[in-house]
Amino acid sequence: MNLTGTHGTRRAPLLLALLAATLAGCSTAPHYALRQRTSFIALSDFSGFTRATNATPGQIVLTSPVINPPLAWNELIVSWNATGAPLRVEARGIYPNHPTRFYNLGSWSEDSTRYPRASASRQSDADGFVKIDTLILSHPGAAVQLRLTLGAPDSPTPAQLKFIGLSFCDTRAQLAPAAPNRAAWGRELPVPQLRQAEYAGGIGWCSPAALTMVLNYWSETLHRPELMRTVPEVADGVFDAGYGGTGNWPFNTAYAGKFPGLRAYVTRLNDLSEVEDWIVAGIPPILSVSSYLTNDQHSGPDNGHLIVCTGFTAQGDVIANNPGVSVKTNQPARQIYPRERVINAWQKSKNAVYLIYPETADLPPNRSGNWAPK
Numbered sequence: 001m002n003l004t005g006t007h008g009t010r011r012a013p014l015l016l017a018l019l020a021a022t023l024a025g026c027s028t029a030p031h032y033a034l035r036q037r038t039s040f041i042a043l044s045d046f047s048g049f050t051r052a053t054n055a056t057p058g059q060i061v062l063t064s065p066v067i068n069p070p071l072a073w074n075e076l077i078v079s080w081n082a083t084g085a086p087l088r089v090e091a092r093g094i095y096p097n098h099p100t101r102f103y104n105l106g107s108w109s110e111d112s113t114r115y116p117r118a119s120a121s122r123q124s125d126a127d128g129f130v131k132i133d134t135l136i137l138s139h140p141g142a143a144v145q146l147r148l149t150l151g152a153p154d155s156p157t158p159a160q161l162k163f164i165g166l167s168f169c170d171t172r173a174q175l176a177p178a179a180p181n182r183a184a185w186g187r188e189l190p191v192p193q194l195r196q197a198e199y200a201g202g203i204g205w206c207s208p209a210a211l212t213m214v215l216n217y218w219s220e221t222l223h224r225p226e227l228m229r230t231v232p233e234v235a236d237g238v239f240d241a242g243y244g245g246t247g248n249w250p251f252n253t254a255y256a257g258k259f260p261g262l263r264a265y266v267t268r269l270n271d272l273s274e275v276e277d278w279i280v281a282g283i284p285p286i287l288s289v290s291s292y293l294t295n296d297q298h299s300g301p302d303n304g305h306l307i308v309c310t311g312f313t314a315q316g317d318v319i320a321n322n323p324g325v326s327v328k329t330n331q332p333a334r335q336i337y338p339r340e341r342v343i344n345a346w347q348k349s350k351n352a353v354y355l356i357y358p359e360t361a362d363l364p365p366n367r368s369g370n371w372a373p374k
C-alpha cells in the first residue's frame with residue numbers, strides 16, 4: 001500500500017514542515033488578518049492521517065488532522081490523483097461549536113464497471129450541501145477534515161494515493177483584478193484542436209474533449225504516446241453515473257492524474273493574469289466558463305462549458321480551443337474571444353480551472369497561493 005505519493009526524498013523535509021503548519025488543529029475559528037477570495041492546499045504525504053482500526057476487510061479508511069484554511073471559505077472542491085482500487089472522498093466542516101456531517105464528494109475508480117464512479121445526491125442539511133463536486137457550507141470559516149476510503153473487499157490491486165488538492169473559495173470576497181502579465185501577450189501553445197460534436201453522443205462532452213486536447217498536447221510535448229487519447233475514451237473514463245454526465249471536475253482531473261508523472265487538479269484563480277502566468281510557463285489551463293461565451297442571445301439554460309486557453313493575442317484577447325464550436329458550419333476549435341467576454345463568462349464557475357502538467361514542470365510564481373507547490 002503506497003500512501004506517500006511520488007515526491008522525491010529531497011522535498012520531504014519541506015513537505016513535512018508545510019504539513020505541520022497547515023494541519024495544526026484548532027479549537028476556535030481562525031482570525032483572518034487579510035481578506036482572501038481563494039486558496040489551495042496540496043497534500044502528498046498522508047503519514048499524519050489516522051487509520052481506522054474497524055474498517056471493512058480490504059479497505060483502508062484514513063482521517064486527516066484538522067486542516068485550517070487561511071480564509072473564511074464557504075466553498076470547497078477536493079481533487080485527487082490515485083491509481084488502483086476505488087477511492088471515496090468525504091469532507092466535513094468543523095466549527096467552534098460543532099462539526100458538520102461528513103459529506104460524500106465522490107466515489108472514484110478507474111474501473112467503473114466493477115466499482116461505480118459516481119457523485120452522491122441528496123446531501124443537504126442546515127450546515128450546507130453538495131453540488132455534484134463542490135461542498136457549499138451555509139456559514140463561512142470552518143476548519144476542515146477529510147476522510148478517505150481506499151480499496152474494496154474484492155479489489156485485485158492495491159490503492160496508490162499520490163495527491164489530494166483542496167481548493168477553497170470565499171464567494172463573498174471581491175478582489176480588484178491584478179495587472180495583466182503582458183509576457184503572455186502574443187504567445188500561443190500548440191494544443192491540438194478537437195470538437196466534441198465530431199463524436200456520436202458528444203454533445204455534452206466539452207469537459208472530456210478539453211481534457212483530451214491537453215493530454216494530447218502533453219503527449220506530443222513529452223514524447224509520451226500513452227497520453228494520446230481519444231475523446232470517447234476519455235468521456236468513458238470520467239463519466240459520473242451519479243448525475244449522468246461527464247462534467248464532474250475532479251473526475252476529469254483524476255483521469256489525467258492517474259498517469260505516472262502527471263499532476264492534475266481543480267482550483268480557482270483570482271483573475272486572468274494568473275492564467276497568463278500559466279501560458280508563460282508553457283502550461284495550458286482548462287477554464288470552466290458560461291455556455292453563453294459564444295451565444296449573444298443567451299437562449300436556453302446555462303449549463304456551463306469547458307475551453308482550453310492556449311494563449312493570448314498581442315492585444316491581450318484570449319486564444320482558446322473551444323470543443324463546442326459548430327461542426328455543421330465547420331468552425332475550427334481555435335477561437336479568439338475578447339478579454340472582457342472571457343472574464344465575464346468565467347465568473348460562472350468562480351474562476352475554476354483544471355491544471356494538468358508534468359510533476360517536473362517549472363511552475364509560475366504562486367503569487368496568491370492558488371496552486372500546488374512543485
